[in-house]
């Protein structure tokens with residue numbers, strides 16, 4: 001049995017108290033613990049203090065704001081809540097789909113949106129026991145000096161395997177971060193498209209003393225079709241080994257709908273999501289029979305999976321093409337959703 005290392009636990013009641021607790025020690029934030037605690041058991045990190053977000057009522061809640069132009073979600077909301085929430089299902093159905101696809105019902109009831117956004121990067125050579133890792137001499141992320149995925153590589157390419165992040169990038173969502181500056185609480189807002197870095201060791205723009213408090217999703221002003229697709233060996237529990245978030249904004253309805261804006265975002269390639277060029281889709285009718293293959297071709301051309309997670313990279317690349325083609329074809333058949 002893998003045991004947790006010893007740590008002190010702080011359980012603040014307000015965001016201000018949590019920020020103070022975070023600034024006074026080498027502390028880590030603990031939300032649902034479904035990613036952090038297994039990582040502690042694997043000795044991927046051994047923080048002296050965990051600051052629990054469990055009692056922060058300010059991080060919970062889902063609401064429409066700014067005249068129903070923005071969907072606000074607290075980072076402490078569980079994935080189960082997001083998956084079932086009527087407002088999310090109507091206004092951001094692809095986010096509900098992504099949340100519903102994470103792990104298992106038990107984990108989704110504990111896991112939070114903030115934890116999913118800040119999920120540590122994953123790699124087949126590091127998400128192992130300490131004994132397993134020591135047998136191959138560690139790597140850049142686990143106390144060694146080499147990368148086992150990219151020979152001679154000096155950058156960690158461990159994969160961002162969050163299910164919600166590609167969707168949040170595709171929806172042009174933003175993250176609100178709180179920090180203490182000269183003793184007073186400050187907030188800054190960062191677009192998800194700019195929040196992730198290509199270094200798997202430190203893959204977000206979050207500063208050590210910051211807490212993510214809220215996710216803001218701008219809503220469609222016209223007809224929109226969006227979805228999220230992931231592939232994993234088993235239909236439940238498993239992390240995605242490829243994932244694609246799609247969003248098409250349209251002019252017109254049904255068969256006449258024309259693509260005016262589109263986002264295609266691919267996950268699990270490296271430490272940040274890949275935004276694929278959508279030029280091939282612009283101006284086409286949603287029902288244009290060449291659209292699925294055009295988008296799939298762009299994904300295949302621009303996305304080259306690495307051997308950083310299980311299953312061969314060429315197989316995962318082929319899957320990306322097939323799943324994208326099927327997802328676009330499915331979206332072309334359904335009516336527009338999410339329009340507000």
Ligand SMILES: Cc1cc2nc3c(=O)[nH]c(=O)nc-3n(C[C@H](O)[C@H](O)[C@H](O)COP(=O)(O)OP(=O)(O)OC[C@H]3O[C@@H](n4cnc5c(N)ncnc54)[C@H](O)[C@@H]3O)c2cc1C
Pocket residue numbers: 028029030031032033034035036037038053075076079101102103104107110111112113114115116117118119120161162163164206210211212213237238239240
């Ligand atoms: C068996 C199993 C299967 C899984 N399958 C999937 C899957 O299919 N898809 C998937 O995406 N994930 C999966 N996960 C990972 C995990 O369950 C989810 O990503 C979950 O959403 C993490 O949320 P949490 O609240 O438990 O985060 P925690 O484990 O508490 O925290 C994760 C990280 O986020 C940081 N953090 C948490 N909240 C904040 C905040 N508000 N501000 C700043 N930093 C914060 C923590 O400090 C920590 O570094 C799986 C986990 C397990 C054990």
Ligand code: SF4
Pocket residue numbers: 122123124125126139140141142146147148149150155156157158200308
């Ligand atoms: S990508 Fe390389 S450095 Fe990063 S965890 Fe994997 S083996 Fe280690």
